[in-house]
Amino acid sequence: MIESLSAVTFMTRDMVRAVRFYAALDFEKIYGGESADFTSFRAGTSYLNLALGPDTGELGGWGRAIFYVSDVDAMYARACEAGFIPEFEPRDAAWGERYFHLKDPDGHELSFARPLSSVD
Secondary structure, three states, rough: OOEEEEEEEEEEEOOOHHHHHHHHHHEEEEEEEOOOOEEEEEOOEEEEEEEEEOOOOOOOOOOOEEEEOOOHHHHHHHHHHHOOOOOOOEOOOOOOEEEEEEOOOOEEEEEEEEHHHHHH
């Protein structure tokens, strides 16, 4: 069951510039920073994330919508049973979530996640 939209993730070529932009708008940084490949800001009860993209070429789309689910592994199994091919099996992330990624038929990036119990 989908419980909520957790975060929106934007790709950036310049993490320093992007972090300074959101900090200037008074977003609270909770993970990462100017020298990180991934940074997360609090956005009310959700999050705005920045992911460092390649220096040249396409940034890989508009970003990623992240949905919190009650059971990441069950959602992964459901996606596989429906014939979809997730980018990788569910994994635990350093920032405290279990997650996997999946693209919709139009190439939009989706992530299904759940906070790890140690950060609840």
